[in-house]
Amino acid sequence: MAAERGLAVATCTAPVNIAVIKYWGKRDTDLILPINSSLSVTLHQDQLKTTTTAAASRDFTEDRLWLNGKEADVGHPRVQACLREVRRLARKRRGGGEDTAALSLSYKIHIASENNFPTAAGLASSAAGYACLVSALARLYGLEEELSEVARRGSGSACRSMFGGFVQWQRGERPDGTDSLALQVAPETHWPELRVLVLVVSGEKKPVGSTVGMQTSVETSPLLKHRAEAVVPERLAQMMRHIQERDFEGFGQLAMRDSNQFHATCLDTFPPIFYLTDLSRQIIALAHRYNTHHGHTKVAYTFDAGPNAVIFALADTVAEFVEVVRRSFPPATNGDQFVRGLPVGSAVLSQELVAAVVTEPVPGAVQYILHTKPGPGPQLVDDPSQHLLGADGLPRSRA
Numbered sequence: 209m210a211a212e213r214g215l216a217v218a219t220c221t222a223p224v225n226i227a228v229i230k231y232w233g234k235r236d237t238d239l240i241l242p243i244n245s246s247l248s249v250t251l252h253q254d255q256l257k258t259t260t261t262a263a264a265s266r267d268f269t270e271d272r273l274w275l276n277g278k279e280a281d282v283g284h285p286r287v288q289a290c291l292r293e294v295r296r297l298a299r300k301r302r303g304g305g306e307d308t309a310a311l312s313l314s315y316k317i318h319i320a321s322e323n324n325f326p327t328a329a330g331l332a333s334s335a336a337g338y339a340c341l342v343s344a345l346a347r348l349y350g351l352e353e354e355l356s357e358v359a360r361r362g363s364g365s366a367c368r369s370m371f372g373g374f375v376q377w378q379r380g381e382r383p384d385g386t387d388s389l390a391l392q393v394a395p396e397t398h399w400p401e402l403r404v405l406v407l408v409v410s411g412e413k414k415p416v417g418s419t420v421g422m423q424t425s426v427e428t429s430p431l432l433k434h435r436a437e438a439v440v441p442e443r444l445a446q447m448m449r450h451i452q453e454r455d456f457e458g459f460g461q462l463a464m465r466d467s468n469q470f471h472a473t474c475l476d477t478f479p480p481i482f483y484l485t486d487l488s489r490q491i492i493a494l495a496h497r498y499n500t501h502h503g504h505t506k507v508a509y510t511f512d513a514g515p516n517a518v519i520f521a522l523a524d525t526v527a528e529f530v531e532v533v534r535r536s537f538p539p540a541t542n543g544d545q546f547v548r549g550l551p552v553g554s555a556v557l558s559q560e561l562v563a564a565v566v567t568e569p570v571p572g573a574v575q576y577i578l579h580t581k582p583g584p585g586p587q588l589v590d591d592p593s594q595h596l597l598g599a600d601g602l603p604r605s606r607a
């Protein structure tokens with residue numbers, strides 16, 4: 209927390225995460241308690257991150273929120289739930305007594321939040337957004353406790369963005385949700401060769417949001433019930449083992465199967481929900497042809513509630529697979545911007561590989577590929593010039 213002329217300010221950044229054992233379904237929609245545990249990989253903030261500044265001042269007359277430079281509804285129930293929980297923890301910490309050095313809990317708050325990636329790219333931003341909101345607020349009030357429980361109140365998957373590397377969200381048993389927490393399974397340094405390719409295929413909004421979609425699934429899909437009760441517990445233990453052992457074959461196979469089962473529960477929902485598109489199915493088939501050609505799992509796909517594909521691979525596979533994607537989905541324009549993020553080397557494909565894997569190219573179908581890797585959890589931004597709110601507590605004009 210930095211005090212500037214009566215203004216207390218804190219800025220944090222937070223990452224996006226991609227689940228390899230999916231969360232789909234709540235047993236309590238108010239507290240956001242899931243029907244099964246889930247496990248994700250936190251992606252590196254050099255490529256994908258949210259930055260949030262929270263400020264408090266005696267002079268503010270109301271709570272206000274700006275998202276990517278535009279004023280947004282601070283009264284949103286999930287934003288309010290996070291604010292309320294952080295303030296409750298701050299009050300508890302002070303033991304109800306008046307600590308004059310501490311920031312007054314009666315001051316109104318201004319919050320500004322920005323992504324370093326286009327929202328239109330359809331990359332899940334609510335997890336990073338709520339993890340960042342909670343981190344910045346916690347910093348403002350000087351909280352140091354477990355905060356995944358608070359981030360969970362913003363968006364279920366946000367609790368996993370409170371840690372770096374490989375993260376489990378434990379379902380928990382208690383009705384009040386106090387044991388429904390995220391825990392780090394392994395840090396981001398654990399598997400240095402692991403890479404992630406996000407194939408951005410669409411800027412369109414999802415047909416059915418995940419919050420509404422998963423509730424319909426809970427109400428109508430017997431497959432989802434079976435998945436939560438009988439499939440996920442074993443898969444979660446298996447996935448933890450594959451990660452501990454850095455076993456890409458096991459990790460990749462299980463990630464693909466779990467993504468497929470999640471989308472099967474969407475089809476089993478009534479009326480059915482379709483997140484996969486023809487293009488997602490072409491990417492799935494391409495990954496399987498590629499793995500079959502090599503005789504083992506070299507790439508693994510996973511899809512959330514949208515058509516973008518997330519591909520896991522080891523570093524030594526990236527250049528070749530990126531070339532396979534480029535041949536299969538030749539860029540429409542600006543071919544030099546097709547690969548973004550971490551550098552990708554060049555690769556020459558053998559005739560056999562092209563013949564076996566590249567069938568019927570679809571020009572322009574993949575907009576671009578973002579190359580990234582596992583990364584750390586939320587970070588504090590010390591440099592005051594990076595605050596998104598100026599000394600007047602209003603968003604700084606953006607260049």
Ligand code: DP6
Nearest residue numbers: 227230231363364365418419512513
């Ligand atoms: C398919 O966390 O967005 O990405 O808790 O209602 O905010 P709410 O849902 P959200 O759901 C994410 C679903 C998923 C799978 C996952 O991330 O585990």
